[in-house]
Every structure is written in structure tokens, then in C-alpha cells.
Amino acid sequence: MSKAFVPTAAKPGVITANDLREGHNVWMCEDGWTADPAQATLFEDEAIADLALLKAVGQSGIVVGPYLVEARRGPNGPEPTHFREAFRQRGPSNYFHGIQAVKQAKQTEASNV
Amino acid sequence: MFDVRPVDTDYVRHRAAQFRAQVERRLDGSLTEDEFRPLRLMNGVYLQLHAYMLRIAIPYGTISPDQMRMLAHLAETYDKGYGHWTTRQNIQFNWPRLVDIPDMLDHLASVGMHAIQTSGNTIRNVTTDAFAGAAADEYMDPRPYAELLRSWSTDHAEFQFLPRKFKIAITGAQRDRALVAAHDIGLRLRQQDGQTGFEVWVGGGLGRTPMLGKVIRDFLPEGDLLAYIEAIISTYNLSGRRDNKYKARIKITVHERGLDVFKAEVEEEFLNRRRDFHGADREALAIFKDRFAAPAFRNGPVDAYEAERARNGAFRSWTDTNLHPHKVDGYASVIVTFKTHGATPGDASADQMRLLADLAEQYGHSDLRISHDQNVVLPHVHKSDLPAVYAALQGAGLATANAGLTSDIIACPGMDYCTLATARSIPIAQEIATHFKDAGLEDEIGKLNIRISGCINACGHHHLGHIGILGLDRAGVENYQITLGGDGYDIPAIGERAGAGFPYDQVVPAIDRLLRAYLEVRADASERFIDAYRRLGPAPFKAALYPEPADD
Numbered sequence: 310m311s312k313a314f315v316p317t318a319a320k321p322g323v324i325t326a327n328d329l330r331e332g333h334n335v336w337m338c339e340d341g342w343t344a345d346p347a348q349a350t351l352f353e354d355e356a357i358a359d360l361a362l363l364k365a366v367g368q369s370g371i372v373v374g375p376y377l378v379e380a381r382r383g384p385n386g387p388e389p390t391h392f393r394e395a396f397r398q399r400g401p402s403n404y405f406h407g408i409q410a411v412k413q414a415k416q417t418e419a420s421n422v
Numbered sequence: 423m424f425d426v427r428p429v430d431t432d433y434v435r436h437r438a439a440q441f442r443a444q445v446e447r448r449l450d451g452s453l454t455e456d457e458f459r460p461l462r463l464m465n466g467v468y469l470q471l472h473a474y475m476l477r478i479a480i481p482y483g484t485i486s487p488d489q490m491r492m493l494a495h496l497a498e499t500y501d502k503g504y505g506h507w508t509t510r511q512n513i514q515f516n517w518p519r520l521v522d523i524p525d526m527l528d529h530l531a532s533v534g535m536h537a538i539q540t541s542g543n544t545i546r547n548v549t550t551d552a553f554a555g556a557a558a559d560e561y562m563d564p565r566p567y568a569e570l571l572r573s574w575s576t577d578h579a580e581f582q583f584l585p586r587k588f589k590i591a592i593t594g595a596q597r598d599r600a601l602v603a604a605h606d607i608g609l610r611l612r613q614q615d616g617q618t619g620f621e622v623w624v625g626g627g628l629g630r631t632p633m634l635g636k637v638i639r640d641f642l643p644e645g646d647l648l649a650y651i652e653a654i655i656s657t658y659n660l661s662g663r664r665d666n667k668y669k670a671r672i673k674i675t676v677h678e679r680g681l682d683v684f685k686a687e688v689e690e691e692f693l694n695r696r697r698d699f700h701g702a703d704r705e706a707l708a709i710f711k712d713r714f715a716a717p718a719f720r721n722g723p724v725d726a727y728e729a730e731r732a733r734n735g736a737f738r739s740w741t742d743t744n745l746h747p748h749k750v751d752g753y754a755s756v757i758v759t760f761k762t763h764g765a766t767p768g769d770a771s772a773d774q775m776r777l778l779a780d781l782a783e784q785y786g787h788s789d790l791r792i793s794h795d796q797n798v799v800l801p802h803v804h805k806s807d808l809p810a811v812y813a814a815l816q817g818a819g820l821a822t823a824n825a826g827l828t829s830d831i832i833a834c835p836g837m838d839y840c841t842l843a844t845a846r847s848i849p850i851a852q853e854i855a856t857h858f859k860d861a862g863l864e865d866e867i868g869k870l871n872i873r874i875s876g877c878i879n880a881c882g883h884h885h886l887g888h889i890g891i892l893g894l895d896r897a898g899v900e901n902y903q904i905t906l907g908g909d910g911y912d913i914p915a916i917g918e919r920a921g922a923g924f925p926y927d928q929v930v931p932a933i934d935r936l937l938r939a940y941l942e943v944r945a946d947a948s949e950r951f952i953d954a955y956r957r958l959g960p961a962p963f964k965a966a967l968y969p970e971p972a973d974d
């Protein structure tokens with residue numbers, strides 16, 4: 310458990326981790342964990358975030374290495390403020406792999422419905 | 423080729439089964455992540471930026487066609503169709519699921535491969551010259567000794583929890599292509615008074631505190647190899663610092679205590695250890711020497727090769743750059759670069775792996791090597807077969823004539839994959855390669871080693887680059903320091919920082935200014951960048967990197 314960041318209303322944050330079985334990145338959301346960072350819960354209060362992080366740590370059968378990290382409120386949900394988190398939310402820059410590929414597949418699927 | 427002994431196969435299968443049970447216990451909640459983490463690391467399983475990563479050992483970079491085909495199978499079945507050659511002659515898969523890794527290890531065990539000791543504070547993969555047993559400048563084949571060290575160090579009970587990871591490199595050639603001065607222990611095979619032995623280096627390493635090793639023994643008889651290496655590592659095991667991870671490597675132990683003090687302790691321990699070696703190591707070495715006997719080279723004409731060189735300019739260009747001189751007349755070692763301009767350095771697709779396996783069987787005495795510069799070598803190809811090999815490589819996008827040139831860049835995975843990284847490496851390498859190709863300058867620039875690391879841990883060997891690039895996080899923005907004058911091969915040297923770092927989009931323009939300045943100041947076309955740097959010093963190169971603003 311790492312807690313390098315304390316969220317406030319001015320500097321909110323999200324809780325993120327890796328999926329234990331699959332390894333991919335996940336974010337804490339209202340009803341558990343999501344692979345879509347835009348669905349992540351934005352924490353603006355230290356005490357609430359601390360409790361949520363404790364809950365995340367307790368879910369070690371689902372996720373690995375949960376931590377709080379700064380995010381900002383964007384038009385479609387939380388957005389990263391640091392390039393490392395931006396890469397985690399997008400995928401690698403040398404191949405169209407990771408979350409960017411998953412997103413595109415979902416969009417294609419939706420447009421085919 | 424070296425065949426895995428039954429006892430090794432049994433051991434590897436046992437370890438794979440053990441790991442399967444550990445994964446099951448992690449998934450059913452019997453093991454916490456804190457308990458599981460060291461167990462998965464002992465089996466080469468990391469959790470990286472986007473996914474798990476499995477690092478598989480390729481001992482001293484030597485791999486058989488069947489093993490290569492198995493890597494292709496794993497790439498297709500459990501990853502995204504490719505694998506990544508590392509700077510320690512291993513391979514990494516970037517996208518496996520934890521639940522699939524026990525199956526991957528079972529598949530690997532079926533061809534005598536594993537991921538043991540590819541992580542953790544243990545003795546890691548022993549590395550050597552990718553041209554071992556083939557190079558014209560080699561006086562002794564280092565592979566039997568590398569295999570002796572691998573065999574001895576695997577699951578060595580005393581050395582499973584060293585203060586920090588431990589890397590050994592060995593060479594038997596005039597030119598040090600194993601980078602012995604940059605390893606915890608480096609070994610150079612030597613002959614003295616008719617006896618075979620080693621010059622032993624200790625305390626080299628890159629990372630946040632780069633240091634070149636020091637010679638601890640001018641000549642160590644080959645029969646004493648394991649006893650002496652064991653004495654060095656046991657001395658380090660006891661005296662190495664465990665209070666600070668960043669001061670735990672043997673280079674710091676030797677530096678802080680002084681070579682003389684460290685050597686005295688090693689020599690004393692050596693006398694004790696030597697009594698425990700009763701000759702089994704020497705018997706094993708004799709067996710390994712037989713196993714690494716030279717293949718049945720053929721003696722045939724090379725007219726077809728010469729004719730194709732005269733006829734085909736692209737083939738001639740490729741043979742000029744991508745062949746390494748062989749010790750046997752009529753043969754060459756082929757360097758298959760995984761550095762196509764714009765591609766990710768060191769990434770190999772499953773199809774490419776299968777092609778290499780086929781070519782090795784058909785034309786290369788079934789021998790393949792992974793080189794530390796993230797390429798693959800076919801060590802023994804008769805020159806008359808080179809036109810066919812070239813044509814096959816061309817069809818797979820593997821015939822880029824750039825070995826040792828600007829685009830033959832070593833780059834770590836950086837922040838596109840690595841959780842430790844502070845900036846990206848891969849796109850910088852891609853952009854440099856395409857820029858100088860598009861500018862038509864690569865051939866004119868000639869031999870050049872560019873090395874890129876995405877953090878201070880230096881997996882991309884930036885300290886040893888003629889031009890080194892280190893990616894850092896400066897106040898939340900990617901920033902790149904440039905070092906100049908490093909070398910791992912001829913005159914070992916740690917590169918010197920040129921000055922302030924550059925933002926991401928200014929790196930390629932800076933390297934462009936630097937190399938255009940080199941073309942201006944070099945004595946002639948035969949003077950490499952590194953030679954011009956040594957002759958002139960850093961001033962003209964720094965001036966190019968940091969031009970004075972023009973007066974308005």
C-alpha cells in the first residue's frame with residue numbers, strides 16, 4: 310500500500326491498481342473496479358479516500374498494488390495530471406495495445422449494434 | 423549445441439509445478455501479495471505498467487531452433503504475437519496473464535527453458551559474446567565456462583538472497599563484446615605459460631552509480647574458476663550493504679572498502695573454498711567442452727557469394743554491415759538486426775522467430791544467439807548460403823543493413839512498459855532511426871552506438887553509448903540528459919553528461935546538431951564518432967548541442 314498523494318477538493322484523485330488475474334490497469338469506481346478510467350470515482354476528501362484505499366487494500370483477491378494518484382475533473386470523467394498515469398490510461402506508444410485497443414474494440418462493437 | 427541434461431529438465435519441471443501451486447494459492451487467497459511477490463519474482467514474473475511481464479532466461483544468449491519455435495508459440499498463444507530481446511540476452515513477454523504463466527512455464531520446461539533467476543537478488547543469466555565459438559578474433563570459446571557458471575549458480579543455496587542482483591559476463595575474444603568491465607564479475611579468458619585461465623574483473627556496473635570494474639586477479643587458472651568466484655560472491659554476501667538498496671551492489675562494496683581490502687578477504691576465503699572443490703567442476707568442464715565442440719564446417723567455394731555481391735548492391739551493403747568475421751574460411755556470422763527504421767528495438771514477431779529457427783537449421787548448424795544489443799546472430803553460415811539467407815530475411819523485414827550504425831540503438835522498454843521508468847525510450851529510438859534514414863546520413867555517419875535508458879537504472883546501457891540518452895521526469899515532464907564518450911567494447915568508458923537535459927521533442931534535433939557537427943570536425947570518413955570525441959574532447963560536441971543564441 311502506498312499513499313504518496315492526499316486528495317483535496319482543489320487536487321482530487323483516483324484509486325488505481327492492477328487486476329490480479331489479468332494484470333491490466335483498473336480504477337476504483339462506484340460498484341467496484343473498472344478498466345475504463347473515465348468511470349473512476351474522483352476523491353476530493355482525504356478521509357473518504359483513506360477509507361476507500363483501505364477497502365482496496367482489503368480486496369487483494371481482486372487487485373494488486375492499489376494507490377491514490379492525482380487526477381482532474383474532465384468533461385468525460387477523471388483525467389490524469391501526470392504523463393505516467395496518462396500512459397497507464399492509454400497503453401504503450403509503440404503499439405496500439407492495452408486500454409486504447411480495448412476502447413476501440415468497444416466503440417466498434419457499439420457502432421455495429 | 424548444448425543439450426539440457428535430464429537432471430536439469432527434472433528440476434525445471436519441478437519448479438514450474440511449484441509455481442503453478444503458488445499461483446493457485448495466491449488466487450484462492452492463501453497467499454497475500456506480499457507473500458507471493460518474492461515467489462513470482464523468483465520465477466521471472468514482474469508486474470509492469472500495463473500488465474504482468476515474464477522474463478525468460480536464454481543462458482549466455484544461446485538458443486536452439488526448437489526453443490526459438492517455442493518462444494514463437496508463447497508469443498502467439500499467450501502474448502500479442504511478439505517478444506522482446508533484452509540487453510542481458512534474455513527475452514521478455516510484455517502481456518501475459520498471471521493465470522496463464524504456469525502453462526507458459528510448462529511449455530518452456532518441455533524444451534529445457536525457464537525463467538528462474540531472471541529476477542531477484544540472485545546470480546542472473548551469465549552473458550557472453552554473441553559470436554562465441556565463431557569470431558575470428560576469439561582465442562578460446564567462453565561457452566563451456568559460461569555453462570559451468572550457469573550450472574553452478576542455478577539454485578545455489580548460499581546465493582539466493584544476496585544483498586542485490588549479481589551479473590557475470592565472460593569473453594574469450596580480443597575485442598570485449600561481453601562488456602566485462604560493466605559487470606559485477608567480468609572474466610576474460612587468457613593463456614599464460616601454456617595454461618588457460620582468466621583475468622578476473624570485479625565491481626563494475628551501470629545504474630545510478632556507474633563504475634568500471636577493477637582487476638582483482640591478473641590470472642586465475644581455469645581449474646580454480648568456481649572456487650574463486652564463490653569466494654568473491656560469499657565475501658560480498660557477507661560484507662555487501664543491506665541497509666541501503668542503492669548501495670547494495672558489489673561495486674559499492676569494493677569502492678567503499680577498497681580493492682586491496684576486498685581482495686585480501688577474497689583470497690583468504692578462496693583458500694577455504696578451494697578445499698571444498700574436489701574435481702567435479704573440472705569433470706563437468708571437460709564434458710561442457712565436448713558439448714560445445716565446433717560443428718562440422720564445410721569447405722566449399724564462395725563464388726556464388728562473390729557473384730551476388732557484385733550483382734546486387736543491397737546485398738553487398740548488407741554484407742558490408744551485418745556480417746561478422748568468422749574463424750573458419752568461407753564462413754561468416756550473420757547479424758540479424760531487430761532495428762528496422764521506425765520499429766521497436768529488439769521486438770521479434772512469432773513469424774520472425776520461426777523463420778530464424780528454420781534458417782538456423784537449414785543454413786546455420788542449428789545455432790542461434792541473442793546479442794546484448796537486442797539482435798539475433800546466426801553464428802555459423804557458409805558464405806555461399808548468404809544470398810539465400812538474405813532473401814529469406816528480406817521477406818520477413820529482417821534484412822536491414824544497419825548493424826553498428828546510428829539506427830542500431832539499444833533501448834530499454836522505458837515508460838511504455840516498465841514500472842520503474844521515468845520517461846519513454848522506445849519512441850525516442852524510433853524517431854532517431856527514421857530521422858537519420860530520411861536525412862540520408864546514416865551511411866555517412868558510419869559506426870555509432872546510441873544507447874537509451876528510460877530511467878537511472880540504465881537497462882539501456884546509456885553510460886556505454888558513444889551517445890547516451892537518459893530519460894528523466896523533471897517536474898512532471900519527460901526530460902532527456904545526453905552523455906558523450908561512453909564505450910563498452912574497445913576502451914571501456916562511462917559517458918560524460920554533456921549539460922542540461924532536453925524536452926522530448928528537442929532530443930532528435932539535438933542529436934541531429936551533434937552528428938552534423940561530428941561530420942564537420944572528423945578527420946576523415948574512417949574516424950568514428952567516438953574516435954573524433956576522444957581526439958577533440960567534448961567542446962565541439964557540446965557547442966553543437968548547446969548553440970549560443972544568435973545576437974539580434
